[in-house]
Amino acid sequence: MAISKIKCWYTPGAVFDVEELSRTPVTLELVKKSMLKAGYRAYCLTDRELIEKSSWYKDYQLNDKIFFYIEGSGLFKLVNIDLVENEFYFEKSNLPSGYKxxxxxxxxxxxxxxxxxxxxxxxxxxxxxxxxxxxxxxxxxxxxxxxxxxxxxxxxxxxxxxxxxxxxxxxxxxxxxxxxxxxxxxxxxxxxxxxxxxxxxxxxxxxxxxxxxxxxxxxxxxxxxxxxxxxxxxxxxxxxxxxxxxxxxxxxxxxxxxxx
Structure with a gap:
């Protein structure tokens, strides 16, 4: 069975144009595990070392609010990470994506x-x-x-x-x-x-x-x-x-x- 990879972009500040964002390098590659009304759980295929060296991960460890745009689903706030199990949990954000x-x-x-x-x-x-x-x-x-x-x-x-x-x-x-x-x-x-x-x-x-x-x-x-x-x-x-x-x-x- 083929794995469907889902693209995910870190969005510092604000997403001002989704089309523009989609032309930039992907931050994470995910495999959806489950999706609830307000939550998104996924396995992460991105190398752990790259994640730990990223600026957004360091900000996350300082309890900053970290937002990602998930392909086909919208804007989500990162809630929890388990790098041992490569599992991420996101919460749906009420912030609109697609700014002008x-x-x-x-x-x-x-x-x-x-x-x-x-x-x-x-x-x-x-x-x-x-x-x-x-x-x-x-x-x-x-x-x-x-x-x-x-x-x-x-x-x-x-x-x-x-x-x-x-x-x-x-x-x-x-x-x-x-x-x-x-x-x-x-x-x-x-x-x-x-x-x-x-x-x-x-x-x-x-x-x-x-x-x-x-x-x-x-x-x-x-x-x-x-x-x-x-x-x-x-x-x-x-x-x-x-x-x-x-x-x-x-x-x-x-x-x-x-x-x-």
């Missing part, structure tokens, strides 16, 4: 200064990235709003978030409620919805939150929820913000090998 070369920008129209500053920072980063011979030209994809006339706005937004390599959200507070002593401030509701979806679908290093300081406008300018625990930039000086956004985005695209 997009930066998704979730904007709000309630407070235009931050909207403009953030977009200008993204645009400057895109110009720099595209000048460095990227694998593909980077584009900015913006949120769809009701005024844009899309038939299914929510579905369109979710697809764009899923397909984007990176997402930037303007979480600047735009309104408040309560008395001055118990005041609470809130970002735009559309941005909050899109951010909630993205945090379930993207890796932490694919999401950047940006907030303009509005302590002169609101007695309590703190952010709600757990935004303080996420990677974010809070600013008062637009020029510094733009420089920081540019630095963060370029570092990310360098890190995933999108640019040299």
């Amino acid at each position: 070369p997009w930066i998704f920008y979730s904007w709000q129209s309630d407070y235009n200064p931050s909207r403009s500053h953030i977009k200008e920072g993204i645009e400057e980063a895109v110009v720099e990235i595209n000048s460095r011979s990227p694998r593909y030209e980077i584009e900015i994809v913006e949120s769809t709003r009701v005024s844009d006339g899309s038939a299914n706005i929510v579905e369109s937004i979710q697809k764009n978030i899923d397909r984007s390599l990176y997402c930037v959200f303007d979480i600047t507070n735009v309104c408040n409620s309560g008395s001055e002593s118990e005041s609470k401030s809130y970002p735009n509701s559309n941005v909050s919805f899109e951010l909630g979806y993205a945090q379930n679908r993207k890796k932490d290093d694919q999401v950047l939150l940006v907030k303009r300081d509005r302590s002169d406008d609101f007695s309590n300018d703190s952010t709600p929820f757990d935004f303080d625990q996420r990677r974010r930039e809070e600013y008062t000086a637009p020029a510094r913000l733009k420089a920081n956004i540019k630095t963060i985005l370029i570092a990310y695209f360098e890190g995933i090998g999108f640019i040299d």
Whole structure:
């Protein structure tokens, strides 16, 4: 009986194009043992010595999250390895595979200064990235709003978030409620919805939150929820913000090998 070998690729950072990935050298050759609803168990045919010398195996030993794209099955997180028995166990990832070369920008129209500053920072980063011979030209994809006339706005937004390599959200507070002593401030509701979806679908290093300081406008300018625990930039000086956004985005695209 012939053994069906299944190709498997290590995906550092993000899978931005499955067709492109399939043209790169295979990381592992597997033989499927069993496949459950959320799991994939396989024997590995790749030489043990090659595995132990690989960078991804060293990262796995440090408890980093390691993702592989398995031919015909999608994106999986590596859960367990038994190199003695040559057995690997993967868990289905909810991260989408097949990214487009997009930066998704979730904007709000309630407070235009931050909207403009953030977009200008993204645009400057895109110009720099595209000048460095990227694998593909980077584009900015913006949120769809009701005024844009899309038939299914929510579905369109979710697809764009899923397909984007990176997402930037303007979480600047735009309104408040309560008395001055118990005041609470809130970002735009559309941005909050899109951010909630993205945090379930993207890796932490694919999401950047940006907030303009509005302590002169609101007695309590703190952010709600757990935004303080996420990677974010809070600013008062637009020029510094733009420089920081540019630095963060370029570092990310360098890190995933999108640019040299």
